[in-house]
Amino acid sequence: MSKVIFLTGDHRSADSTDGLAAGAPHGPGEPLLDARRRPLHDLRISVTDRCNFRCTYCMPREVFDADYTFMPHSALLSFEEITRVAGVAVQMGVRKLRLTGGEPLLRKNIEVLIGMLAALRTPDGKPVDITLTTNGTLLEKKAAALKQAGLARVTVSLDALDEHKFERMSDSRVSVETVLRGIDEAARVGLAPVKVNMVVRKDLNDDQILPMARHFRGSGHILRFIEFMDVGDSNGWNLSEVLTGAEILQRIAAEFPLEPAQAAYRGEVAARWRYADGAGEIGLITSVSQPFCGDCTRARLSPEGKLFLCLFASQGHDLRSLLRGGAGDEEIAARIAAIWSGRGDHYSELRGRETAQRKKIEMSYIGG
Ligand code: SAM
Ligand code: SF4
Ligand code: SF4
Numbered sequence: 001m002s003k004v005i006f007l008t009g010d011h012r013s014a015d016s017t018d019g020l021a022a023g024a025p026h027g028p029g030e031p032l033l034d035a036r037r038r039p040l041h042d043l044r045i046s047v048t049d050r051c052n053f054r055c056t057y058c059m060p061r062e063v064f065d066a067d068y069t070f071m072p073h074s075a076l077l078s079f080e081e082i083t084r085v086a087g088v089a090v091q092m093g094v095r096k097l098r099l100t101g102g103e104p105l106l107r108k109n110i111e112v113l114i115g116m117l118a119a120l121r122t123p124d125g126k127p128v129d130i131t132l133t134t135n136g137t138l139l140e141k142k143a144a145a146l147k148q149a150g151l152a153r154v155t156v157s158l159d160a161l162d163e164h165k166f167e168r169m170s171d172s173r174v175s176v177e178t179v180l181r182g183i184d185e186a187a188r189v190g191l192a193p194v195k196v197n198m199v200v201r202k203d204l205n206d207d208q209i210l211p212m213a214r215h216f217r218g219s220g221h222i223l224r225f226i227e228f229m230d231v232g233d234s235n236g237w238n239l240s241e242v243l244t245g246a247e248i249l250q251r252i253a254a255e256f257p258l259e260p261a262q263a264a265y266r267g268e269v270a271a272r273w274r275y276a277d278g279a280g281e282i283g284l285i286t287s288v289s290q291p292f293c294g295d296c297t298r299a300r301l302s303p304e305g306k307l308f309l310c311l312f313a314s315q316g317h318d319l320r321s322l323l324r325g326g327a328g329d330e331e332i333a334a335r336i337a338a339i340w341s342g343r344g345d346h347y348s349e350l351r352g353r354e355t356a357q358r359k360k361i362e363m364s365y366i367g368g
Contacts, residue, residue, distance in 0.1 A: 031093050034309075034343035040336075041267055041297035043094045045082055046367040047110065048102040049303050053135050054171035055159075056235065057199055059364045061171055063234040075304045079109075081323045083116040085301060088332045090120050094299075096129045100367025102303070105138040111149040118150025131155065133197070133368055137174050139182025147189040154186045155195040155224075160208040161215055169205055183221060194221045195283070197368075201228045202243045213252050217279040224270050224283035230351070231311055232362035245286035249273065252282065267297040291348030299340065300366050307336065308366055310345035314359050 031039040050070050054061040086097055097117055104110055117130050129152050136156040158179050159169040166176045186194050196216060200206055216223040225248045230237035257276040269292060270283030300308040305323060306316025317339045322332055
């Protein structure tokens with residue numbers, strides 16, 4: 001793969017773990033570090049492998065068709081089981097929880113789970129940050145209940161403003177208007193700032209970059225452009241379809257001058273840029289052209305309770321058998337610590353021939 005040059009230096013946050021030992025047993029109050037000295041800070045929880053969209057880059061209909069077997073409900077972690085894992089993780093240093101899927105708003109009574117997670121406290125008595133990523137179809141209806149349950153913010157995926165393009169990307173009959181109404185309602189009830197994720201596929205929806213930028217400038221919402229990634233084994237990914245963050249930035253900057261903004265925290269996946277005229281900011285998620293594995297502090301819990309250490313992993317580590325086998329919290333914590341301290345994943349830095357043959361989990365199963 002050819003090396004892609006980014007427009008400026010990396011302005012994500014600097015490594016803040018200098019001087020800490022990797023993979024070492026951690027005592028109370030010490031961060032749990034993996035083999036590359038990255039702390040466990042975020043837990044992404046996929047609550048379902050089902051979705052009402054068939055985005056071509058995530059769940060192509062040829063694969064996820066009427067014969068596709070999704071997980072039975074009995075296989076999914078219950079809300080109590082999810083909360084238990086999250087609670088243990090919070091005691092171990094996790095400060096951010098993100099619900100995802102599949103489409104997380106399809107999971108019945110998701111606001112009950114959010115309420116349970118919102119009741120968790122860190123060892124020094126603070127609540128954790130709870131967010132959710134959604135395709136927005138059910139958001140208008142559910143935003144108020146989600147907010148009331150304790151959700152802090154939402155990220156909404158939207159790949160085009162043009163109805164025809166949107167239909168082609170999402171392979172659904174849902175209108176752009178429905179998603180826009182969901183975004184507005186989320187902001188209205190205080191799930192803000194709303195982040196809007198746009199996956200860019202060259203020659204498919206890259207003509208939507210500027211209309212999307214124009215639409216969301218000055219709205220208070222943060223538009224983030226995501227490079228098309230080689231997640232899973234079914235989306236037919238090809239490097240030639242990736243429009244790099246640098247190219248996206250150039251297109252926007254030609255119409256609206258931009259300046260770099262500092263990362264808000266270590267491990268923030270999006271490089272932030274703000275409009276020079278004060279009309280807000282955008283983000284670029286450049287997993288392909290400019291990987292950010294060095295700052296990756298995220299673990300992922302699958303719907304049936306496997307802990308994954310990387311979006312591009314082939315295998316997860318089963319926690320459900322511990323949960324259902326009567327293990328105590330200390331045993332679960334010890335298992336998570338053992339798994340995390342052995343973590344060396346940095347797929348995006350290796351992407352290329354070395355990783356081409358690897359079998360990977362699907363994005364719709366583990367979430368973004
Ligand atoms: N269904 C929800 C949604 O679409 O927001 C949550 C799950 S979805 C898997 C999470 C995020 O992953 C979405 O923003 C989606 O656009 C992104 N995503 C899925 N497949 C991708 C791919 N191949 N490359 C880049 N981003 C992808
Ligand atoms: Fe569904 Fe989200 Fe995947 Fe699209 S990206 S198919 S909305 S899980
Ligand atoms: Fe994290 Fe894996 Fe993505 Fe690297 S490739 S940033 S380790 S999820």
